[in-house]
Amino acid sequence: MFKQSCTNLKKLPKQRVRKWLGGIETIIFDADGVLWSFGEAIKGSVDTFNLIRSLGRNTFVATNNSEALTETLVKKALGFGYELKEQELISSSMSIANFLASRQFQKKVYVIGEQGVADELAKVGICSEFKIKDELTVPSKQFAAEMEIDEDVGAVVVAKDDNFSVAKIIRACNYLQNPKTLFLATCVDASYPIGVGNRIIVGAAAMLAAVQAICKRKPLILGKPNPLMAAELLQCGVIKPETTLMVGDTLHTDIAFGCNCGFHTMLVGTGVSSLKEAQALIEDDDDKKKNMIPDTYLPSVCDLQEFLC
Structure with a gap:
């Protein structure tokens, strides 16, 4: 819908964005810089994540954080208040x-x-x-x-x-x-x-x-952006590329991962990469960087809430 455009969803009519999101069955979130930052949940992200789950969407977390076991990272998420199961988190390790x-x-x-x-x-x-x-x-x-x-x-x-x-x-x-x-x-x-x-x-x-x-x-x-990280979910049919959205804060890992898997992609501005950097890639002549261009942008995960009603 928005390919090669990095569309700021806040500048579009809400009904158009809601219609697009209505076709998204699965949302995969990066962790650090999207849901939390070190020891603190990013403002509004817990409510947004749990709202998406309550609306019947599949939710997963894909992180390059290799410091701890997946079970430990899930406990961290639960401690913040995210409703997350162990099989819903995949890590680079x-x-x-x-x-x-x-x-x-x-x-x-x-x-x-x-x-x-x-x-x-x-x-x-x-x-x-x-x-x-x-x-x-x-x-x-x-x-x-x-x-x-x-x-x-x-x-x-x-x-x-x-x-x-x-x-x-x-x-x-x-x-x-x-x-x-x-x-x-x-x-x-x-x-x-x-x-x-x-x-x-x-x-x-x-x-x-x-x-x-x-x-x-x-x-x-073997972490993001390698699509092997999501291979098991794709092969067993748990998720479908055309109805999956990858939400991340880093262009060369999160967004490239989403693109490599055939997902829709969204950049949020609460972590590493900025909207300005994403827009610069559109003008770049290097074709190797095109898979880092996000389809959409929002300042924060919590901004998704206004389009989920």
């Missing part, structure tokens, strides 16, 4: 675990990341080298020469890691010297706003760039 399980992966995984990645792998019976506390207490040359290499490691996963270090880069890159070792990552989010002025924190893309620059290998990204 869960996507990696499912990918390896589907390949009947039998080896170990070296993880640069947080506990959530290791825990999701453990749920599907995959052992991870996660608790190795790599720190450079000696010169890097000595560390590389003396570190033990586990020959049973068959994959390296890179995710956001608050304890990222040169030692972890060295270990990961040495495992990746073996071309048979899988190179996987959760996402390409470079940074996240923290809601304090213009301050940001570092995302997984920074860790990934360091490893990739050294090993000269391209990782398989």
Whole structure:
């Protein structure tokens, strides 16, 4: 309906928007920057999310957050007041675990990341080298020469890691010297706003760039925007692309994910990307960026309420 236009729904007649939304059976929300920001729900998002559910729409949450188990993220959502079931949340770490399980992966995984990645792998019976506390207490040359290499490691996963270090880069890159070792990552989010002025924190893309620059290998990204993240929902017919809306705050992950899956897409202005950035993509001649153009825009998720009556 709105393709390649980034239509601001607030500037359209309400009846036209309501008619369009009437054909949407499923809404998938990003979490951070759309429903909540760190330890606080975004204003009006809880009521909007629950209203959509009460109207009989399917609701899901798709997040690149790999810091915790899906069960823990669902508990976080429930704590804010969102009516969300465990099977309605998909994460990048869960996507990696499912990918390896589907390949009947039998080896170990070296993880640069947080506990959530290791825990999701453990749920599907995959052992991870996660608790190795790599720190450079000696010169890097000595560390590389003396570190033990586990020959049973068959994959390296890179995710956001608050304890990222040169030692972890060295270990990961040495495992990746073996071309048979899988190179996987959760996402390409470079940074996240923290809601304090213009301050940001570092995302997984920074860790990934360091490893990739050294090993000269391209990782398989299994979080958004990879459509594999929604493959199970699509294959079993739980959702249909033509009646599904993806709502996100980041153009190169959320919106590209929605486009790659064939969903309708909506950008909200409560997180990483802005309407101005989205409009600039329309004028950009780079065809590779066209999948980041959202169909629609609203300042916040809560603005959906006026079109849902």
